[in-house]
Amino acid sequence: MTYIGIIITFVFINNIILNQFLGLCPFIGVSRNVESAVGMGFAVTFVMSLASLTTWMIHNVVLIPLGIEFLQTITFILVIAGLVQLVEMVIQKISPPLYKALGIYLPLITTNCAVLGIALIAVRNEYGAIESFVAGFAAGVGFLLAILLMSTLREKLDTEWVPKYLRGTPIAFITGGLMALAFMAFDVALLRNLIG
Amino acid sequence: MLTILFAILIVGALGAVFGIGLAFASKVLAVQKDSRVAELEGILPGLNCGACGYAGCAAYAEAIANESEQTLTLCSPGGPTVVEKIGSVMGVEVESPTKRMVTQVHCRGGRDVSTYEFEYSGIQDCNALHLLYGGDKVCKQSCLQLGSCIRVCPVDAIGYDAEGKVRVDKDVCISCGKCIEVCPTSVMKWVPYDADVIVACNNTDPPKVVRKHCKVGCIGCSICAKRSPEGGFEITNFLSTIDYDKNGPRDAAVEKCPPKCIIPASGDLQIGGAEVQSSESNSKVETKAVAVEDRPEREVDEKSQTDIRNE
Numbered sequence: 001m002t003y004i005g006i007i008i009t010f011v012f013i014n015n016i017i018l019n020q021f022l023g024l025c026p027f028i029g030v031s032r033n034v035e036s037a038v039g040m041g042f043a044v045t046f047v048m049s050l051a052s053l054t055t056w057m058i059h060n061v062v063l064i065p066l067g068i069e070f071l072q073t074i075t076f077i078l079v080i081a082g083l084v085q086l087v088e089m090v091i092q093k094i095s096p097p098l099y100k101a102l103g104i105y106l107p108l109i110t111t112n113c114a115v116l117g118i119a120l121i122a123v124r125n126e127y128g129a130i131e132s133f134v135a136g137f138a139a140g141v142g143f144l145l146a147i148l149l150m151s152t153l154r155e156k157l158d159t160e161w162v163p164k165y166l167r168g169t170p171i172a173f174i175t176g177g178l179m180a181l182a183f184m185a186f187d188v189a190l191l192r193n194l195i196g
Numbered sequence: 197m198l199t200i201l202f203a204i205l206i207v208g209a210l211g212a213v214f215g216i217g218l219a220f221a222s223k224v225l226a227v228q229k230d231s232r233v234a235e236l237e238g239i240l241p242g243l244n245c246g247a248c249g250y251a252g253c254a255a256y257a258e259a260i261a262n263e264s265e266q267t268l269t270l271c272s273p274g275g276p277t278v279v280e281k282i283g284s285v286m287g288v289e290v291e292s293p294t295k296r297m298v299t300q301v302h303c304r305g306g307r308d309v310s311t312y313e314f315e316y317s318g319i320q321d322c323n324a325l326h327l328l329y330g331g332d333k334v335c336k337q338s339c340l341q342l343g344s345c346i347r348v349c350p351v352d353a354i355g356y357d358a359e360g361k362v363r364v365d366k367d368v369c370i371s372c373g374k375c376i377e378v379c380p381t382s383v384m385k386w387v388p389y390d391a392d393v394i395v396a397c398n399n400t401d402p403p404k405v406v407r408k409h410c411k412v413g414c415i416g417c418s419i420c421a422k423r424s425p426e427g428g429f430e431i432t433n434f435l436s437t438i439d440y441d442k443n444g445p446r447d448a449a450v451e452k453c454p455p456k457c458i459i460p461a462s463g464d465l466q467i468g469g470a471e472v473q474s475s476e477s478n479s480k481v482e483t484k485a486v487a488v489e490d491r492p493e494r495e496v497d498e499k500s501q502t503d504i505r506n507e
Contacts (some may be wrong), residue, residue, distance in 0.1 A: 062210075068203050075210060082214035086221055093225040164323050164380070 010138035012186040017146040023114025037151035043105040045140025052136030055119040084110040232261045247372035273370030296389040298369040303339035303383040309411035326380035334409040337398040345375035355465035363463025391461040400433035420449035
């Protein structure tokens, strides 16, 4: 039940983009068309799941025993950046098709604040290993959901008449803001009603 | 003290482990890349102007190398030399693009010669001004002179001349077409590099209207076509245009044009643009800031404003 709760929380209620406002640069930058948005979404999901698991390990195996939890942020950045680089190389070697789909987005998310954010949130909520992994995965799915919705909206916006000074990024930010308002409908109350 | 030592050691150790790990991984997992990509990247100008339709020079180089892009002549800034080199790398004979085209502003309107409808003091950007009734001059097909093209030009080929009119230095222009894209009134047009003169007007209104509101606007009198019959002048919609395929002399037309709107095709930039940049070693940002400040003051043309109120 906890896992379902975590998933609903991070996909809808605490959506990493529309509620926490983390990872806005890929959200705006890569949402121009659905294809690249989906690629980015899957890459983020992939990295977030791995990163939150790895950072949990670093936190519990290295930082806590030595009593240096205050180094969370800097070690997490180090771990995530190293991990993403490694994953990129492995994918490039093992599976060129997957590299083609995800590869160009991976360097973009090495130091993405959303990835770091979910690792820190998982630690702050004192999640266990599996819970951290699920939280990372769910946040990634939430990111995928948000960027997919955004890209479909932006593809439609491309054909609409938009005043010239709002074309491109400005109207994307306005759209994103309205989406965030809509996502406020997902409240903790929803979770309580669903699973008591 | 111990904590600090731990902190330094742990972060250092983690960094070292990851560094060494990645170094090993890059050796073990190295993938053979196409060496032609790097070679092509070296050949392309590296301006990342996007004239080829790709995100940058690197993207175009990659597209050529993996043969998803068959057209090797898309790099307009590079010109024939770059095309030739690309061809030699790819082992293909490539025909150079036919003609080098540059852009030029087809308007000489301004405070001194044109009638203004209102005084604009909003955002100093042509597209912002264009939203307001299509510009502050009576002539809606004129250069708005706020320099959106100057800011968008990747090589600083555009600037203000001595009279404060926007001009393109054709020797610096790399034909990327960004200024044409950004210009809301379409006064920025393609001209062949070897063109001697242009008709610096974009207005298609009847001569009566043009004469009233602009001293340098083309009135479609067709004197140019009569004086220089071989010059390729064609008058459509009261506006003279030049067919550059005809190479006859155009001096007589230049001389006899009543509003004197047939002018040399390349401009001498006074403010902004590449000349300033090469003479002073200013950074790009500073040069552009100067360009905005030094622009001739827009004095309120009281007379023209009262004219309009009376109308």
